[in-house]
Amino acid sequence: MDGISWRCSDCRGVDANTRGSLVSAVGGPSPPTTRSFAAARENAGRGDLIAALDGIHSELKAIKDQQSLFSSSINFCSDKISDFEDKLNRINEWMRATDRILRQNADIKASVSSLDSRLSELEQSARSRNIEIQGILEKSNENLIEVVKKIAEYIDIDVNQNEIEHVHRIKPKQSDKTKIKSIIVEFRSRKIKEDFLAKSKQRRMRGDKGSSKMNIPGLSECFFVNEHLTLANKILYKEARSVAKTKLFKYVWVKNGMIFLRQDDSSRIIHVKSLNALGDL
Structure with a gap:
């Protein structure tokens, strides 16, 4: 049929250029032998195979290089992860240690608060027989026992010297030289102290001329009697x-x-x- 050419089975597996070279090799247009076509096809297939293998080798080398780079990256990341895990473990240890310290600190604070409270109670208990008199000016060669007796007479209570264990002045906590030193009176019994405070309160409530201030001429224009x-x-x-x-x-x-x-x-x-x-x- 027009436009259609026929080739034998040996030539069908060989491209046009190879066929032409084979025809030229045998000297003219006479068709090549079956053995020549087979050898040519084998050589052509071998060349294609070598080219294909070279390509595969190149691709494999590129893949191997990429794999090596990827492996290095993985190792780098693995090392970083290991370092991070070590640091994270240390942070966790520090956090646990911090938690222990915070709990211990809270326990210590509670203990200190309890001890402070207990100490304050003991200090206050040691003053259970004391009163503090404020507002009495200090004089040279003063007799504090006589001062206490004058105040006892003013508030209408009998106190003799034998009922007073000790009496002295104390410096103010603030460094103010103008502040008057208080007088601390320690009685021999708690009952005398309670009676002294009660009488002082009664006298203050019925102050002279409606005033709640207590004053003794020549001693003080305004003084107070409180618990120590x-x-x-x-x-x-x-x-x-x-x-x-x-x-x-x-x-x-x-x-x-x-x-x-x-x-x-x-x-x-x-x-x-x-x-x-x-x-x-």
Whole structure:
């Protein structure tokens, strides 16, 4: 048929250029032998195979290079992960140690707070027979026993010298030279101390000319008789009075070294043990 050429089975597996070379090799247009075509096809197939193998080898080399680079990257990342894990483990150890320290610190703070409270109680208990007199000017060669007797006479209570264990002045905690030194009186019994405080309160309540100030001519124009509180309790008492004024509490007082609050006559009595307790009011 027009436009269609026929080739034998040997020539069908060989491209046109190879056929032409084979025809030229045999000297003219006579068709090549079957053996020649087979050899040519074998050579051509071998060349293609070698070329294919070279290509595969190149690709394999590239893959191997990439694999080597990838392996190096993996090893680098693995080392970094190992370092990170080590650091993370150390951080976890530090956190656990920090937690232990925080718990120990909390326990220590609680113990210290408890010890401070206990120490304050012991200090206050040691002053259970003491009163503190404020506002009496210090004089040279003064006789504090006589001062206490004058105050006892003023508040209408009998106190003889044998009932007084010790009396002395104390320096103010603040470095103020103008501040008057308080007089500390230690009685032989707690009952005498309680009676002295009660009489002082009664005398103050019926102050001269409606004044709540107590004054003795030639001794003091204004003095106060209070329980001998520790420094911590003095601070607490001061804060309690401030809170009572702000929150309209009617009563604030000290009894046996303890501080109490009461909002009105019908409300419950509140024993103030700490500054935190004042904040909860």
